[in-house]
Amino acid sequence: MKNKILIIDDEKNICTSLTYALEDLHEVSTVTNPKEGLALLKETNFDLVLLDLRIGKISGLDILKSIKTIDPDIVVIMMTAFGSIDSTIEAIKNGAFTYLTKPLNINELIVTIDKALEFRELNKKVAYLNNELKNKYSYNGIIGKSSFMKNVFTLIDKLKDVDTNVLITGESGTGKELVARAIHYGGKRSNENFVEINCAAIPDGLLEGELFGHKRGAFTGADRDSIGKFEFADKGTILLDEIGDMSLTLQAKLLRVLEQKEFTPLGSNTPIKLKARVLASTNRDLKKLMEEGLFRNDLFFRLNVIEINLPPLRDKKEDLPLLFQHFIEMYNREFGKQGTRLSPAAEELLLNYPYPGNIRELSNIIECGVLLAKGDTIEIEDLPEKIRMGKAYSQLAQKSNPFLGLRLDEIEKRIIKETLELNKGHRKATAQMLGISERGLRNKIKEYGL
Known part of the structure; x- marks a missing residue:
């Protein structure tokens, strides 16, 4: 089967001569109006476009961008009588395969077209193989073939259709939200709501209302009823992100919700049945927070029925x-x-x-x-x-220099952590060594989750 080539050039004699030179090798179509060419590209699957750099007052570079929008995989060879380094660079940058100067050498054009079509076929094969690799080594948007990730995929597959509470742990940027979404969208709740709330991003005084909702008049400024995240999640999934930053008071209320399977909006006396599945995630060491009295043991064991730990990259x-x-x-x-x-x-x-x-x-x-x-x-x-x-x-x-390239807050966190370890957790000695007050050290420890 012949490859389909579209020639877009405002000079009819150029279109005619190129058609004559190429028609024995390829199926050739020509247009002198760029709009007609773009319309034809939407209707027909062409393999290659020969495009003039200047078509009347219209820039071929603009047409090139439009062509790539219609079909990103099509191969485009630019033609021009106005040879210019700048326009060559711009054409290549915008996706042109190469650039030929008029008057065209037909033998050179035929060879260039063959190379361009070979390039297109090679890209198709590469795309196919990459897609095969993705299908083999991915799970609902999570990618990996390491033993770590294979274990994660296995856990997700086992957990997606059950209602067991799951705690997802790992450093920032390791993909904890992706795992939560994979559990939700891969299982029986996939057609229901997926709701995420960042417990560290909302002030403690407002977080309870965000989670459980409130009734009009429940507090100053509550001029109407508000549905909380638990109620909105309904029969879906709610992800409590950065659960380690939740206050002890709110931890107690959350524990009660998980145990009793119901919650009550602020200002209401009527409980609402908990229908959503609850997932939690954190980049903090909850066991260490429990030792320091900053996280409830009973809530930890309620949330951590199964833990999925995501290793750093x-x-x-x-x-x-x-x-x-x-x-x-x-x-x-x-x-x-x-x-x-x-x-x-x-x-x-x-x-x-x-x-x-x-x-x-x-x-x-x-x-x-x-x-x-x-x-x-x-x-x-x-x-x-x-x-x-x-x-x-x-x-x-x-x-x-272990601090090279780190942000200032990351450097401060590491210095405090290592000084605490040096003093075996003794805060007074650590504060003296760092030249700050014990209260200031206590605030930093809470801020950085140490």
């Missing part, structure tokens, strides 16, 4: 290549690009980076690389500076 680096490809494809779609890939040197640096921000940080790094890549390859210079430092960064961060 640095402990499952065999998942990195799959994640690289996933985020590259995601940002290719967002930025209207295609075929972007990592250069071997850039990939090596990314494989050796420790990722203190875990998957969330990796996503940001790949977004930067895809956005800054000049062609279809992400080079070292397209990556953030901390990555470009490569192994030197990793060695410095882990050995000579």
